[in-house]
Amino acid sequence: MNSAASSPLHIALIGNPNCGKTALFNRLTGSRQKVANYAGVTVERKEGALRLPSGRLVRVLDLPGAYSLNAASPDEAITRDVCLGARADERRPDLLVCVVDATNLRLHLRFVLELAQLGLPMLVSLNMMDAAGRRGILIDREKLQALLGIPVVETIAIRKDGAGALLAALDNNLPAPPAPLPSETDLHGAVQGLLAAAVTVPRRTAEIDDALDRWVLHPVIGMLILSAVMFLMFQAVFSWAGPFQDAIETSVAAGGNFLSAHLPVGMLRSLLVDGVIAGVGSVLIFLPQILLLFLFILCLEESGYLPRAAFLLDRAMLASGLSGRAFIPLLSSFACAIPGIMATRSIQHPRDRLLTIMVAPLMTCSARLPVYALLIGAFIPDRTVLGLVGLQGLVLFALYLVGILTALLVAWIVKRFGSGHVDTALLMELPSWRLPNPRDIFIGLVERASIFIKRVGGIILALSVLLWFLASFPAPPADWHGTAIEYSFAGHIGRAMQVVFAPIGFNWQICVALIPGLAAREVAVSAMATVYAISGGGDAAAAQLAPVIAAQWSLGTGLALLAWYIYAPQCLSTLAVIRRETGSWRMVAISLAYLFALAWVAAFIAFHLGGMLSGVIAGAGSS
């Protein structure tokens, strides 16, 4: 028996995609997870820790899912290299825990046999035993164990005590590595033999898969379902988050009022109320919407729907030069371009991957949501169209749609005028449908919320303070006739930028707010809150921004800013990820340049359209 005093055990979870490895990893390590990157590549490295019943510490590495050691993507290359001990910065695991889907041993056991050739100690974890039970699949665990020469345990990762057998097995001494098969063995044939001896399967497919896929994969009805799901997502994000946002708004306003009441008028009070609270508060208000969006995406991912959506969209996307596999990275980009761009590692062909990376920022990321919500709230009337659909939600959906259509157009242009043809593979597994597991969704959401709050706490706070400083100093002399902020650094910078931005209707306040918006998109809202709060004389005005700009800006300006933000050059963090993924500053520069150009042109068009609309509305109102 290994004592608690001995060194930690290093194990790696390995398996085909869709074996429930992530759920098992969550079950084993809970919140003790660390996510980083493998050096030199943009493959995610997930490590966690756990304590065995005996007290021994175990370090768990969650390797990227792979179908075989014949790597077909950077992900799979990492898995292969770590198993072979070929990475200098990563030690070879002491033990491989092969996670297999008990409902699909026909596919998953092949990889186990392939791994057995490596000469490493191994354990097999038969996961999803609950689903296997429901489908009437009978597995003789002991027989399988004897035939494989590898210890086999049963796990149900989504149950609270579902990893008990695995933990107990880890507490034993390391098993001897399995005897390797002769090198020319037909692995599939060997798996057939194992299944014939140890497994009974009543039917090849799950009833639920047949029933659902009949509609979801249907060429017409499937597309309707997809459109409905997307539309529901956007409507919900704009409508359901309401009560939570009101709660946050009230707290923020209360905080501001409290400070105003208890601090003497002066720099400190101005800094805290007009800088910090106005800035940070106006962005926190949008946390519920962002979380709701992520909730939808996580549920779609966990349920098994996303590859089916990729199946439906592949042909259309291919016409634009994108692959169906780009759907998942692009969908993730709706939440945040950073994980979206990192997800492009699943696209094998480098040119295809590059194109998806360049186009990902056009998928309206959640950081733009605060800006959209603010502007829609200020300029789009809260009416119902056809008695069914909120106009505001519809406009939001339209904004997203424009981003998507532009992305398809850009991809098409690149394909048309680019060189060579792209020979990519779709070849995607459509996993069995399953109910999203609340615990895994929750862990995913918490991860997302903490990233967002760190950004708010970190970059946005720093920038809010910086902007407050720029907007407060130098203070104007007593005989200054304009507002204080016009005299400050911020005012000067804003007016200087007007050369470029006046034609699209941006006043200097917007120009000033755009600069910190480069660091983090949400900051544009907090920057404007700070700028207007200061101009307005210091009341806690974070939640009052919408009526202020509705009163002071023209419709053209509001629409121009909306249009600008569909394309606006992305935040510094995204640029950093693009640099890492593509390894090229040129790509970063191209990305910045083409997005700036698109944004400027779109804002120009919107500004003048808005001007015409105002004229029409004014004319109609006066008749």
Next chain:
Amino acid sequence: MNLSLLKRGAHAIVEAVESSHASDAIAQRLRELGFVQGEPVSVVAFGPLGADTIAVQVGFTRFALRRSEAARVRVSLQIA
């Protein structure tokens, strides 16, 4: 015949995967995923816009393939 010509709902048996060129990684991956001799295979659905994408069931797994990928798989129809 090859898999890309199979009608929806028809059942067939895989005979072999043919590489379309030397070191055809797609063909290799198809074999690893279970498109091997004797495996039952059927078409579950065709994608919209010209049926260029095919959802197939091979063994116990469902995959989405393009026509060009499915064309590498030689099958023989099962006389049911």
